[in-house]
Amino acid sequence: MRTVGVVGATGYTGVVLLSILEQxxxxxxxxxxxxxxxxxxxxxxxxxxxxxxDIELKPTDGDHRGACxxxxxxxxxxxxxxxxxxxxxxxxxxxxxxADFRFEDRSLYERHYITHGAPELIPHAVFGSPExxxxxxxxxxxxxxxxxxxxxxxxxxxPLVREGLVAGDVFIDSKSGVSxxxxxxxxxxxxxxxxxxxxxxNVGVHRHEPEIQKELSKLGPVRIxxxxxxxxxxxxxxxxxxxxxxxxxxxxxLLDTLKQAYEGEPFVRIMDEGVYPDTRYVRFSNYCDIGGKxxxxxxxxxxxxxxxxxxxxxxxxxxxxxxxLGLEETAGLTALPQFP
Ligand SMILES: NC(=O)c1ccc[n+]([C@@H]2O[C@H](COP(=O)([O-])OP(=O)(O)OC[C@H]3O[C@@H](n4cnc5c(N)ncnc54)[C@H](OP(=O)(O)O)[C@@H]3O)[C@@H](O)[C@H]2O)c1
Numbered sequence: 001m002r003t004v005g006v007v008g009a010t011g012y013t014g015v016v017l018l019s020i021l022e023q024x025x026x027x028x029x030x031x032x033x034x035x036x037x038x039x040x041x042x043x044x045x046x047x048x049x050x051x052x053x054d055i056e057l058k059p060t061d062g063d064h065r066g067a068c069x070x071x072x073x074x075x076x077x078x079x080x081x082x083x084x085x086x087x088x089x090x091x092x093x094x095x096x097x098x099a100d101f102r103f104e105d106r107s108l109y110e111r112h113y114i115t116h117g118a119p120e121l122i123p124h125a126v127f128g129s130p131e132x133x134x135x136x137x138x139x140x141x142x143x144x145x146x147x148x149x150x151x152x153x154x155x156x157x158x159p160l161v162r163e164g165l166v167a168g169d170v171f172i173d174s175k176s177g178v179s180x181x182x183x184x185x186x187x188x189x190x191x192x193x194x195x196x197x198x199x200x201x202n203v204g205v206h207r208h209e210p211e212i213q214k215e216l217s218k219l220g221p222v223r224i225x226x227x228x229x230x231x232x233x234x235x236x237x238x239x240x241x242x243x244x245x246x247x248x249x250x251x252x253x254l255l256d257t258l259k260q261a262y263e264g265e266p267f268v269r270i271m272d273e274g275v276y277p278d279t280r281y282v283r284f285s286n287y288c289d290i291g292g293k294x295x296x297x298x299x300x301x302x303x304x305x306x307x308x309x310x311x312x313x314x315x316x317x318x319x320x321x322x323x324x325l326g327l328e329e330t331a332g333l334t335a336l337p338q339f340p
Contacts, residue, residue, distance in 0.1 A: 002325055005031030005067060007060055007083060008074035011183045013097050015046055016314040017072050022053050024318065024332030029053065030068050033060040066091050070321045072314075073097060076182075081117030084142065088121055093324045094142050095317045101125035101144035102211055112207045127215065128320040130329070131155060131265055137323045145320060146215075148312030149174050149208040149228060152239040154215050155268060155288050156304040159261035160243075160254075161220040165300075170243035172212065172226045177233040177279070180308045188230075195232045203227050235309050236279030241302045248297045258290055258302075266330050267311060267319065277305035285337035286315035307337075 004021055008014050009032035021029050032042055038059040043049040045057075058064070060075070064087065071087055073080045073096045080098035087094055103109035106119050116122070126136040128143040129151070137143055146154070153172050160166050175198075181189050188194075188201075209226040216222050231238075249257075251273050262268040271277060271291030282289055282305050292302040306312050315333055322329045 001028045002026060002069040002327070003028055003030035003067070004069065004321070005029075005033070005064060005071045006074060007031075007033045007064070007071055009042065009057060010034040010037055010045060011074050012179050012309055013313045013317075014072075014074040016309045017074065017317065018042065018049070018053060020310075020314055020318050020332050022049070026327050026331055027070075029055060031055075031058060031064055031071075033058050033062070033064070035060045065089060068092055070095065070325060072317055072321070078114050078117055081121075084121060085118040088124075088142065093140065093321065095128065095145055095320050095324075096125075096142065097145045097313055097317055099147060099207065099211070101142060102127060102146065103214065105214070108210055108214065112210055128316065129154060129215070130316070130319050130323055131262065131268060132158060132215070134323060137320055138326070140324050143317075143320045143324060145313065145317045147208045147211050148176065148180055148237055148306070148308040149206070149226070149239070150211045150215065151312050151316060152237045152288065152304045152306050153212045153224075153226070153241065156239060156241055156290050156302045157216055157222070158219055159257050160300070160302070161216050161222050162261070163257060164220055165245055165247070165249065165257070166220065166222050167244040167246045168221075169223050169225065170241055172224055172239060172241050173229070174226065174237060174239040175229040175231045176237045176308055177231055177235040179235045180237070180312075194230060198229060198231060200227050200229045233279065235307050236283060237306050237308045237312060238277065238279050239304045241300075241304075243300055245294070245298050245300060249294055249300075250297065251292070251294045254292050254294050254300060254302075258292070262290075267333070277303050279305050279307070280337075280339055281305070282307050282311070282337050283339070284310060285335055286311045286319060286333040287337060
């Protein structure tokens with residue numbers, strides 16, 4: 001049994017991590033932290049854990065160095081880098097769910113976020129997209145879990161960009177459930193602000209745009225425009241991507257390219273012709289479903305769906321931990337999506 005710790009266990013990604021890890025066959029939850037709720041039992045805050053997980057919350061600000069084989073950091077950016085500096089050693093692996101170590105280029109991070117809190121660790125971090133960097137994750141001590149929107153967009157586009165099929169600009173239109181904004185009280189997340197409406201936000205300035213751009217640029221030439229929208233649902237991301245092809249292709253050819261790229265991948269499912277992803281069919285699961293269609297032989301529409309809290313955050317984090325610790329990659333993650 002490996003020991004794991006969830007730092008920032010009272011937020012949405014922290015709670016989902018605890019739920020996944022509680023059912024993981026090869027790990028034991030040794031630590032869960034919160035500053036606000038230190039000393040309380042996790043099951044008293046979240047009764048879903050009653051009778052299953054009764055661990056007491058330790059202060060996030062406490063010294064937990066070496067306490068676990070793997071730490072998951074579920075903190076806001078900035079706090080994560082500082083905690084990583086404290087915990088980074090030869091013994092433990094760290095999976096950071098924030099954006100703090102997703103950018104190899106410190107200045108790019110600082111342009112879109114804040115002054116970096118542990119720049120000396122940036123070269124040690126691996127971008128935690130198993131489908132792109134599995135080999136690197138195996139050796140990693142510090143894994144930067146990708147953002148939720150980037151996961152949905154990068155997985156959908158990577159095969160086409162890599163094959164040189166994308167002619168210049170692509171337009172990425174993403175819609176997310178409200179849990180993507182975290183559990184902290186914010187006016188924009190209030191029920192009356194979200195329900196019965198549907199709106200774009202951070203148009204042209206969302207922080208996930210540079211993350212998507214820099215990852216896709218490693219695979220080939222492409223320029224993206226990204227617009228996120230807030231959907232009046234709890235969880236789920238649907239991303240629709242439009243672009244032009246460099247050479248003629250039909251829909252079967254597009255789906256074949258995607259199928260070949262993800263052959264053997266346990267958590268990427270390519271839809272058949274005429275079937276499109278739906279957030280309802282990935283909820284509570286680590287799947288990324290991808291479908292698409294070719295228009296007039298020269299333009300493509302690709303659609304992907306993930307659960308932002310699972311493949312977009314905590315599930316992918318467990319997948320990364322499994323790889324880095326040499327465990328079965330799918331361990332703890334085999335639950336079917338739940339419908340309805
Ligand atoms: N939500 C998503 O869909 C999603 C997807 C991918 C990545 N992420 C990233 O994952 C991280 C966690 O997201 P979340 O949605 O779980 O956030 P959240 O629901 O707002 O939870 C944040 C957690 O961090 C703690 N915290 C807040 N401010 C802190 C500070 N200054 N110092 C120490 N602890 C602090 C809170 O603990 P207390 O109990 O102490 O208040 C809470 O447990 C963020 O960096 C986010 O960008 C989120």
